[in-house]
Amino acid sequence: xxxxxxxxxxxxxxxxxxxxxxxxxxxxxxxxxxxxxxxxxxxxxxxxxxxxxxxxxxxxxxxxxxxxxxxxxxxxxxxxxxxxxxxxxxxxxxxxxxxxxxxxxxxxxxxxxxxxxxxxxxxxxxxxxxxxxxxxxxxxxxxxxxxxxxxxxxxxxxxxxx
Ligand code: PNS
Numbered sequence: 001x002x003x004x005x006x007x008x009x010x011x012x013x014x015x016x017x018x019x020x021x022x023x024x025x026x027x028x029x030x031x032x033x034x035x036x037x038x039x040x041x042x043x044x045x046x047x048x049x050x051x052x053x054x055x056x057x058x059x060x061x062x063x064x065x066x067x068x069x070x071x072x073x074x075x076x077x078x079x080x081x082x083x084x085x086x087x088x089x090x091x092x093x094x095x096x097x098x099x100x101x102x103x104x105x106x107x108x109x110x111x112x113x114x115x116x117x118x119x120x121x122x123x124x125x126x127x128x129x130x131x132x133x134x135x136x137x138x139x140x141x142x143x144x145x146x147x148x149x150x151x152x153x154x155x156x157x158x159x160x161x162x
Contacts, residue, residue: 003082004028004114007073010035010050011043012148014130016122018057020088023116025061032080033058037070044131044155057145074109085111090118090125131156 006021010033024031035050045053047068054066069076073085085105087098102113118125125143134140134152141149 001029001081002027002084003030003032003080004084004086005073005077005080005082006031006033006086007036007076008033009038009041009043009127010054011041011045011127012050012130012144012151013054013057014122014125014127014144014148015142016088016090016118016125018145019119019122020086020116021058021064022061024086024114025064027114028084028086029063031061031064031086032082033064033066034073034076035066035068036073037068045151049151053145053148053151056147072108074105074111077111078109083110083112085113087113087115088118089115090123 004024004027006024008017010017021031021033033054035047035054037047051066051068058064058066077083077085089095089098098113098115102115105111105113122143130140130143131152135156140152144152
């Protein structure tokens with residue numbers, strides 16, 4: 001069984017993430033989307049909320065499941081018997097840090113990293129940018145699934161919060 005892991009903060013999941021997960025699901029027998037828990041990051045959504053949104057938006061993929069993990073990603077991969085990490089690359093600016101992590105992860109545990117070029121439609125997209133636009137009431141509907149747009153409105157838009 002070829003099992004891959006798609007890791008990230010997913011705070012929240014965007015259409016860019018979903019594109020990578022969907023394409024990975026066609027390349028591997030099973031894909032585990034893992035929400036990594038990083039207490040030093042200020043998150044808008046709790047880990048449970050992020051998992052819940054991810055489960056809803058990946059429900060149509062039979063071979064995708066969603067988990068969370070605190071610790072080294074390679075330890076998660078080992079425990080899940082996953083040999084490959086799948087990462088989306090939006091632009092050359094992503095590459096430096098991703099390459100460092102890829103070298104570290106193969107050195108630590110022999111876990112390979114597969115870089116997938118992000119669909120150009122989403123190459124400018126990030127969770128941070130989406131949160132900033134939503135915070136000021138901008139339209140994020142082209143960039144996130146409906147369930148995420150609604151969650152962002154409830155949490156961020158002052159006109160919805162009242
Ligand atoms: O969505 P993000 O925040 O850009 O994802 C970064 C992530 C989760 C892939 C990275 O921070 C990570 O791998 N964290 C897990 C801890 C770990 O294994 N660190 C060593 C990386 S070489």
